[in-house]
Amino acid sequence: MNYIEIQNIYQANNLPDEQQIQHWVDAALQDHPSDTEIVIRIVDEQESAELNQQYRHKSGPTNILSFPVEIPEGIELDLLGDLVICAPVLEREALAQQKVLADHWAHIIIHGVLHLLGYDHIEEDEAEFMESKEIAILNTLTIANPYQQDNNA
16 A cells, blocks of 8 residues: 655645545556555745755756655665655646646656656656656556647647
């Protein structure tokens, strides 16, 4: 069983509920053999920008930050890591890319969970592999390929 803790710092009427988020996390972890715990913090632009500057040395808010947990050897812990999601950035992106907001949330959460599992997109071949994994997971949720939509926008 996968456990999520949601820390909702940003208040809005159009945020996904805990059941939706759990469904997306479970889809991303379908091939992951063990039980996991993920903390998901939904924040405003100010907190996202501060964390983005502090941890990535980049200015401004970003859609998601992933913080995989580094567990010392010999310690058993099911915590996979933390995701920090900036709701206003997701809203703007969905609008600009003409995507359904809930579908964009699903994509970004799945993207973040894959980062927690060790996937990355720094190198082109890694990016292609990660994107194909995201597309396959989203397909199980009947959500269209978000990268194809980006190319058409």
